[in-house]
Amino acid sequence: MVAGAVAGTVAMMFAAGCSFSVGGEKVVKKAEVAKQASAGLGKEVGREPEDVTCEDDLKAKVGESVRCTLTDGGKKLGMTVTVKSVDGKDVKMDYKVDGAADTGASADPQPSDSAQPTDTTTSGTGGEQSVDKAEVARQGKAALAAQVGKEPDSFSCPENLPARVGATIRCQLADGGQQYGVTVTAKSVVGGQVNMDFKVDQTPAG
Template sequence: MHMTGRKGRRRGAARIAAGAVAVLLATGCSASVSATGSVSKEEVAKRASAALGEKVGRVPDSVTCEDDLKAEKGATVRCELAVDGEKQGLTATTASVGGGKAEIDFKVDDGPGAGTSAAPEPTGPPNAGAGAPAVDKAEVARQGKAALAARTGRQPDALACQEDLPARVGATVRCQLAADGEQYGVTVTAKSVDGDDVRMDFAVDDSPGG
């Protein structure tokens, strides 16, 4: 999840885009599709576009998804839709699988912004303590909760990390996520380091117990 500044637009275009995106904010819908192991990213995008069009009365200008969606309950993939030049993140989730079909839920992010990153990547300040620079484990957990909430549309019950994250590209730490009474492992990876800016990737385990 990258937060970027938004450029100014002509007043008329801004009204159109704002109105269209406002309709899509917090929109949820679903679609049923034939699936044998996974649903191709092109099919997911196609179904998302059709479902959103039926839900809000307008088909997005475009929908693109990063990866194929596994035909396994709870599997997710991140997509991005565009409406009048405004980009919006979207999460496609396999809600159920049966009879050779997968029921897919589509949830548009609560706020506009690019949303194609499969794992959110907020920035965090390195720890000013002695030794090699690192992001404090409490800060990693705080930003991880915020990123996962933005990605899924709901706040995790808790997120705790075992140690600080070294401010070094490729460094990882393990964290523990609590949601709906289940415990999931989370791998946090330092994707890039630019001075005091450490960009992180949060990958939640596919099944609880990690």
């Protein structure tokens, strides 16, 4: 049972806060880029090309680009897809076929398979980005396990954590029949990454 550890070791360890990076860079999968490019080109010329393939996933960051190839009528043409804007999960992309004009469309970025943890920022009220409450809880539980060698019975948060420096929410962990409050604070926000501190209350909830 880790109740004693939670009451002692964990509370002391987390009193000063435990910082770690949450997020990982968001990307639009290359298959989704190709799909959106095909649809965007279809709107421009009245029909979609026979095939569109892209070399890599596209980072959900303004100015990032990836090369694709479209096939139509037996001909292959190169195309550059560039991120024009990122608003939460909405990514506006421009498509420029070699020797042609730009077009554009939007897509929801899908988290990279290699990015750990994945896709922690989401659109909140008024367009404000936030870390989903389930993801905050997952990361808090994992951080706690790393500190004491065993995950608590449960770790839950009632709301999302705004992706804004200084933003805080209150969460709860439970273990061995005891419940402790946890204050989660966004310490820094860089791109799609939110660095969070977890501070466990010194005494269990009444």
